[in-house]
Amino acid sequence: MGREFVEIFDEWVHTYDDSVSGKDEEYRDVFVKYNEILQAVADATIGPVVEFGVGTGNLTEKLLARRLEVVGVEPNEAMRKATAEKLADLTLIDGDFLEFQAGIKPQSFVSSYAFHHLTDAEKAQAFKIYAEQLPAGGKVVFADTLFASESAKKEIVAFEQTRGHANLVEDLNREYYTTVPVMEKLATDAGFTVKLSRMNNYVFLIDATKK
Template sequence: MGREFVEIFDDWVHTYDDSVNGKDEEYKDVFFNYNEILQAVADAATSPVVEFGIGTGNLAEKLLKRDLAVVGVEPNQAMRKVTAQKLPNLEVVDGDFLEFETASSPTSFVSSYAFHHLTDAEKAQAFQLYAKKLPAGGKVIFADTVFDSEQSKKKMIEFEQARGHVNLVEDLNREHYTTVPKIEELITQAGLAVKLSKMNTYVYLIEATKQ
């Protein structure tokens, strides 16, 4: 359920905001147009909304500016602490994409740069779960790295390796980045309508709507 990656963020929590704001050359392409990507997620959300992998609260901040009722779900204690300092009035609970408890019934599930912590099998479970919990018209809106094909993923890893981006290559090899055909398959199998929009070289905006 992505929990095997939780401890990575004990260290990254201190530099995460610098990375997403373009100060880390190695991850610059991954986070290109970061604020616009988060805004696209926030603009598509409806209240009440559950955000998975809330991290340092950057997406939550945009959701709250739209006056949406937000509950954050975050498995990393260090990240929860940072978000509590930044957004003290936001409810943030310990949980993950598959195991979470909220008092309200969400009409939106959102996330940014986190869904790749799940295997494809776990992603399938997640979409099935969200389809059950959402009302008609409810949405799953995720922004995440998705590759056009396995071949394009391989080429990108080779490209980043040639650039000497050791940490990024390690991430791409270790975590569960999927492909456009696979994510479309998983969403439609859950009975949701799917729309994908490419946001930068790495990231797609994934919108899944319950009919």
């Protein structure tokens, strides 16, 4: 359920905002147009909304700026603490993509840079859970790293190796980054129409609407 990666964020909580702002050269390409990506998620969202993997609250702030009711779901205690200090009025709970008790009837489920913590089988399970909880017209809006194909993934991993980006390569090999065709199938099989838009060389906007 992605919980095997929770402890990684004990470290990331101190560096995440620097990385997304482009200060970490190794991850710079992953976070190109970061604010635009988060805004695209927020703009496609209807409330009330459940946000998974709140992290340091960057997407949350954009959702709240649209005056949406937000419940944040974050499995990492250090991240929850950091976000609670920044956004004191936010309802923030311990949970993950598959196990959560939001206490609202959501119109949208959203996330940024986190869905890859689930295997493809778990992603399929997640979409089914969301389909059960959403009304017709409800949304799943995720921004996450996807690859056009498995061969494209291998090519970019090899490219990052030549750049000496060992930490990024480790991430790409360790976590469960999937492909565009697989993501489309997982969403459509669960009863969503899905639109995928490339946001940078790594990230796609996944905009799925329940039929």
